[in-house]
Amino acid sequence: MKNIIIGTAGHIDHGKTTLIKALTGRETDRLKEEKNRGISIELGFTYFDLPSGRRAGIIDVPGHEKFIKNMLAGVIGMDLVILVVAADEGVMPQTKEHLSILKYLNIKKGITVITKADMVDEEWLELVKDDLEEYLQDTFLKDSPIFTVSSTKKTGIKEVIKTIDELTEDLEDRDEKEMPRIPIDRVFSITGIGTIITGTLVSGRLENGEDVQVYPKDKTARIRSIQVHGEDSEKAYAGQRVALNLAGIKKDEINRGDIIAPKDSMKSTMMIDVKLNLLKSSQRIIENRTRVRLYLGTKEILCRVVLLDKEFLTPGESCYAQLRLEEETVARRGDRFIIRFYSPMITIGGGEVLEANPPKRKRFEDEVIEELKVKETGDTIDVLEKIIKDKSESFPSVKELIVATALQKENVLNMINKLKSNKRIIDFNLLKDKHVIHIDYYNKVKQKIIKELTEYHRKNPLKLGILKEELRSKYFNKVKPKLGESYIEKLIYENIIKQENENISLKDFKVELNQQQINIRNEIEKLYLKDKFSPIKKEDIFNALDYSDEEIEMVYNAMLNEKILIKISNDIIFHNKAYEEAKKKVKKFITEKGSITLAEYRDQLNTSRKYAIALLEYFDQNKITNRQGDKRTLQ
Structure with missing residues (x-):
C-alpha cells in the first residue's frame, strides 16, 4: 500500500492548523506557547484515513516568517501540499515564499484551499478566488483544484478529503531498494523509554534491531522500536512518518538536521556541487562567494556560493555552483535544497545536489562543467560511470560507490556488471571488496607505461626492463599495492608487456648486442670457463679486458639477466655451463654413493x-x- 505524506503551506493565521483538525479530527499544535499565541511555531504531525482505506500522514508547518526554517524542515518528503489561503486576506507574503520553496523542493502535486469562507460575503470570495487563480498560473498549482471551506463549520471538508484521495491514488511507489534515510525533525526523550527521533523516511526501509548511524556525527545506535502514525511497527517504509526509539545514544547527542541511515553508508562533506536557481522575484543577485543560508533536509547551514560557470547570478537565472559549507553535513545526488540570504533572511532560490562529496572546484573549467551536466541530466548508470571515471585514480571500491550513489549494494553491482559487459569499466577483485576503474583511465595509464618502457629499452638495450615495484610505486602509489600489481598483471595477461623475474618489458623486447658487445661477452665467457669451478672475480674482469668499465658493466649485467652467468652468492658467480656441470656431478655422486660431504664434492670439482x-x-x-x-x- 502506498505511503502518503501531506503537508500544509501558507501565510500565518490563515487557518492551516484548524483545517488539519477539520480533516483529521485531531490537533497538531503541541507547545504551550503555540496554544497561548494561537500560531504554529514548531512542526505538528498527525494522520487520517482516506475513503480508500489508505492512511495519510499530515504535517502542519508554521506560517510566520520567523519560523521559516521550521517550515522547511517539515516539507521534506511531502507527496502533496495543501496551500491554505484565508478568504479575508488572500495571497500574502508567506503564501508566495512557501510556494517558491515548494517549487525548488520539487513538490509537484497539490490543492488550494480557501479557508474562513464563512467570514466574507460571496462577492468578496469570488474576488479572492479570481485573484488566486491568476497568481497560481505561474506555479505548479495552476491546474489544481481550488476549494472554499469553513473549517469551524466543516463545510467543504468532505470534498477536500475526496480529492486528496483521488490525487494520491496514482502516486509512484518509493524505491525501497534505495538506502534508507531519515532527516531528523524532532528529538526528545521519554523517561523509562529513552531517546526518540522523528522524521520522514524518505527512501528505503528500516527494521527493528537494525544498527544505524547518526550523520554527520560519528555516533551509532540500535533501533529499539519503531512507530508509524503512533502505532508500533516491526518495519518502516519509504514515505512514512516515523518515530524511532534509539538505544545506545543520548538525546543531547542528536540534533534536528542530523540524518539517520545505515552505518558507513554516507560520507560527511564540507562541499557540495549543485545546480542553483535564483527566483525571478528575487530583489538581489548572487555574486561569487556570496554568503547564504542553506536548507538541506531538515538542516540549516551557513555557506559560501562559488559560481562555477557565471560571474554572477541574476533573478530567474540558473548555474552550476559549489557550496562551501561552514559545518559538516551529508547529502546525496538529487537532494533538493533552498537558499536564503544571510541577512535579511529572505528566500532567494534553490536547486538540486549533483555531487555530495566533490573535490574543491576551480571556476570556468570546461571539464568540470561537462561532468556536472552529466550528473544533472544523466541516468543513474551514466552518473555511476561518471563517478567511476572521476575516481579511477583511487580505484574506488563497491562500498565507496554505494556511499557516492546512496544506492543499495545490489543495484550498484548490477550497474557495474552492465558497465563491465559494455567494456566501460574494468574490475579488480580483492579479498574484501571489488574495485573498479574506467576504461579511459586504464588506457591512459597503459599508454604511459608503454611509452616509458619504449624509452627505457632505447636507453638500456641490455637491461631486461623496469622493476615491477618501480612501475607500481610510480603509477599506483595512491592505492593498495595489490591493486597496482593487479593492473600490471592485467597488462601481462593481455600480452602488452611481459615479466622476467621482477623486470617488466614490452612483450616483443629482446636484449640484442652490437658487435663490440658480442666481443665483450665472448671474452667474459672465456675468462669464466678458463678455470670453471674456481671462477674469476668480477673486479678482475675489468682489469683483464681492454674496454670501458661502463661497456663491460652493461654486458655483464645482460649476461646475468640472460642466465649466462649464475650468481651463487654475493661475490661468487659461475658460468651457466660450469654450474650445470657442477649440478650433474653432485647428483651423479649422491645417486651412486647415497650422500656427499663437502670434502668429497671439493675433490670432485678439483676446486x-x-x-x-x-x-x-x-x-x-x-x-x-x-x-x-x-x-x-638429494631432495
Missing part, C-alpha cells in the same frame, strides 16, 4: 672449499640437495 661450499648451499636453497649434518642427500 677450493670456498667454491664447493657456495655451490652446495645454493643447491640446498634451490631444493636440489638436503643437508643432514656434514652430509648431503
